[in-house]
Amino acid sequence: MNPTIQPLRGMNDVLPADMPWWHFLESTAHGLLDAYGYQEIRLPLLEQTTLFKRAIGEYTDIVEKEMFSFDDRDGDSLTLRPEATASLVRAAISNGLLHNQRHRLWTAGPMFRGERPQKGRYRQFHQIDVEAFGFVGPDIDAELISLSARLWQRLGLSKVRLELNSLGTPESRLVYRERLVEYFTRHHALLDEDSRRRLQGNPLRILDSKNPELAEMIAAAPALEASLGDACRAHFDGLQQALTDAGIAYTVNPRLVRGLDYYSRTVFEWVTDALGSQNAVCSGGRYDGLIPLLGGEPTPAIGWALGEERIVLLMQELGISPPGVQPDVFVVIVGERASRAGLAMAEKLRDAHPGLKVHAGLGGGGFKAQFKRADKSGATVAVIIGDDEADRGVAQVKHLRMETAQTTCAFAEVPLQVAALLGATDGR
RNA sequence: GUGGACGUAGCUCAGCUGGUAGAGCCCCGGAUUGUGAUUCCGGCCGUCGCGGGUUCGAGUCCCGUCGUCCACCCCA
Numbered sequence: 001m002n003p004t005i006q007p008l009r010g011m012n013d014v015l016p017a018d019m020p021w022w023h024f025l026e027s028t029a030h031g032l033l034d035a036y037g038y039q040e041i042r043l044p045l046l047e048q049t050t051l052f053k054r055a056i057g058e059y060t061d062i063v064e065k066e067m068f069s070f071d072d073r074d075g076d077s078l079t080l081r082p083e084a085t086a087s088l089v090r091a092a093i094s095n096g097l098l099h100n101q102r103h104r105l106w107t108a109g110p111m112f113r114g115e116r117p118q119k120g121r122y123r124q125f126h127q128i129d130v131e132a133f134g135f136v137g138p139d140i141d142a143e144l145i146s147l148s149a150r151l152w153q154r155l156g157l158s159k160v161r162l163e164l165n166s167l168g169t170p171e172s173r174l175v176y177r178e179r180l181v182e183y184f185t186r187h188h189a190l191l192d193e194d195s196r197r198r199l200q201g202n203p204l205r206i207l208d209s210k211n212p213e214l215a216e217m218i219a220a221a222p223a224l225e226a227s228l229g230d231a232c233r234a235h236f237d238g239l240q241q242a243l244t245d246a247g248i249a250y251t252v253n254p255r256l257v258r259g260l261d262y263y264s265r266t267v268f269e270w271v272t273d274a275l276g277s278q279n280a281v282c283s284g285g286r287y288d289g290l291i292p293l294l295g296g297e298p299t300p301a302i303g304w305a306l307g308e309e310r311i312v313l314l315m316q317e318l319g320i321s322p323p324g325v326q327p328d329v330f331v332v333i334v335g336e337r338a339s340r341a342g343l344a345m346a347e348k349l350r351d352a353h354p355g356l357k358v359h360a361g362l363g364g365g366g367f368k369a370q371f372k373r374a375d376k377s378g379a380t381v382a383v384i385i386g387d388d389e390a391d392r393g394v395a396q397v398k399h400l401r402m403e404t405a406q407t408t409c410a411f412a413e414v415p416l417q418v419a420a421l422l423g424a425t426d427g428r
Numbered sequence: 429g430u431g432g433a434c435g436u437a438g439c440u441c442a443g444c445u446g447g448u449a450g451a452g453c454c455c456c457g458g459a460u461u462g463u464g465a466u467u468c469c470g471g472c473c474g475u476c477g478c479g480g481g482u483u484c485g486a487g488u489c490c491c492g493u494c495g496u497c498c499a500c501c502c503c504a
Binding site for chain 1: 429430456457458462463464465477478494495496497498499500501502503504
């Protein structure tokens with residue numbers, strides 16, 4: 001045997017056993033987005049490296065050390081997208097979607113970041129990403145958050161809570177940033193190593209520190225809220241009012257700052273305590289300034305992204321079982337002559353009832369083995385064909401979940417009998 | 429990127445101070461030769477992540493490497 005090949009670090013196979021949760025999440029989200037009037041857009045996985053440098057910020061960790069970048073044959077630097085927003089904005093600009101227009105868009109797929117893997121944090125991970133362009137007011141902020149809240153509700157997800165903050169405008173943030181740097185510089189002796197590093201690059205992130213020794217000093221730091229302008233203040237108030245109207249609970253977390261540079265005003269995060277340290281399952285915010293940065297007409301914009309792996313993990317953690325995918329019918333096939341008749345019967349059932357889930361008991365085995373498989377498959381009804389039946393042109397039809405007699409039917413009668421038994425179960 | 433734990437059958441794991449691998453589950457077959465549970469019997473499955481070193485001898489010790497997990501960092 002040849003040596004086996006290990007998968008790449010942080011790159012996972014999503015196995016059949018987990019797919020029901022993925023489908024549940026994706027189909028629920030898809031349905032909800034449709035219902036809210038959001039349109040799907042599909043984007044390339046590769047973009048010019050410049051896009052992310054400009055959008056996310058040249059000096060963020062993501063761009064500095066986590067991107068999968070490489071040169072193509074022409075020497076151009078390409079990057080596997082580390083997030084969707086930049087690509088989506090680029091696509092909107094490339095296709096002229098931003099000329100005095102409004103758009104509600106969503107996309108889903110894999111993202112790539114070269115981080116050290118951990119549970120709920122992978123190098124290839126999947127996001128569902130929702131963005132709205134051209135809406136100024138806090139109403140769209142509230143709609144987007146309501147949409148996410150409704151998604152949790154539909155998925156049966158508890159143990160998530162909403163945290164909210166406003167970062168103000170880039171200008172006011174700059175002023176605040178200076179005050180913060182001034183404050184932390186004054187307390188430089190108290191800062192840990194990480195925070196000293198952050199003081200250079202992204203001082204706002206110090207507010208987010210998990211180090212309990214810094215808690216007291218951080219709590220006394222100037223509050224971002226105080227440097228909010230009137231317009232931002234009103235926007236934030238409007239959002240909170242709308243959320244209260246919608247009955248969505250939230251807490252304002254003044255220390256909630258985002259890792260990406262492009263956010264302004266509203267930022268929010270759905271967090272959980274159930275997944276260890278990777279506690280953010282969905283986060284987003286407003287980024288009114290990003291589009292001109294990428295060469296588009298100034299357009300207000302807001303969006304969020306959820307991590308599919310984290311949601312799936314959380315659903316499993318909470319014991320949420322997705323809708324089953326059990327077959328309706330299992331065709332028990334035993335014997336040489338039964339083999340042909342069995343296959344034909346499975347097809348006949350599919351012809352007669354297009355939506356019917358039919359598993360054919362291929363692969364041989366005796367009656368005992370076939371019935372074990374039928375039982376394990378979760379099928380409701382078994383259609384049984386042995387050599388005996390094949391010779392006589394009949395099949396046995398048996399309900400596997402109810403104590404009723406097994407009946408013998410001519411081949412032609414089988415679809416009807418099957419439908420009758422399924423009807424007895426769930427009113428189909 | 430930093431610190432730590434770990435990597436033995438498809439899965440969960442055992443294997444003490446080094447002497448050439450075990451259990452349970454799963455799967456397959458059988459228990460009056462055509463029917464799903466339980467029980468019982470039998471069977472299949474591993475180059476002990478990979479590479480090197482020490483040793484008469486390594487799953488067991490050492491080094492390297494790849495991967496997983498946890499915390500930090502970062503973030504979905």
